[in-house]
Amino acid sequence: MFTKGNRDVTGPGAAQVYDKVLVPSMAEQTDKEIRQAALTREREGVLLFFYDAYNRDSLEWFNQLLQKQKPKRLLFVIHPPVVLYNAVRPGTSTLNPSRNVSGNSCWNCLVQSEPLF
Numbered sequence: 001m002f003t004k005g006n007r008d009v010t011g012p013g014a015a016q017v018y019d020k021v022l023v024p025s026m027a028e029q030t031d032k033e034i035r036q037a038a039l040t041r042e043r044e045g046v047l048l049f050f051y052d053a054y055n056r057d058s059l060e061w062f063n064q065l066l067q068k069q070k071p072k073r074l075l076f077v078i079h080p081p082v083v084l085y086n087a088v089r090p091g092t093s094t095l096n097p098s099r100n101v102s103g104n105s106c107w108n109c110l111v112q113s114e115p116l117f
Contacts, residue, residue: 001026001050004037005079009054040065047071051078 008018018037027034030041037052038061047069052058 001030001041001048001077003050003077003079004052004054015054038062040069046073046075049074049076051076053078053080 002022004018007014008022009015023034023037026039032041036055037050038055038058039050041048041050049062049065051062
């Protein structure tokens with residue numbers, strides 16, 4: 001399993017190739033129906049969200065799933081990172097207070113979940 005990244009949508013026709021070749025390939029490998037890059041899988045009590053950062057409808061899809069499923073544990077797979085590169089203090093995993101990420105609704109969904117570790 002993998003998530004759509006910037007190289008998968010760069011260049012003429014790249015996004016269409018992803019949908020026509022890679023999405024069916026993931027479905028074949030997992031023996032599950034997969035129709036798009038945004039999808040979920042549950043394994044051992046952990047809900048995996050494969051998020052399509054290049055589809056404007058993905059945020060609404062993600063919000064609706066969280067309203068219905070309310071997972072205790074989730075892994076969120078995305079490229080590029082949810083937290084903006086400049087939002088984290090260099091050399092740490094601490095948010096830089098000079099950057100406002102709290103208005104990002106995707107970020108808000110994630111921080112409301114219980115940490116995995």
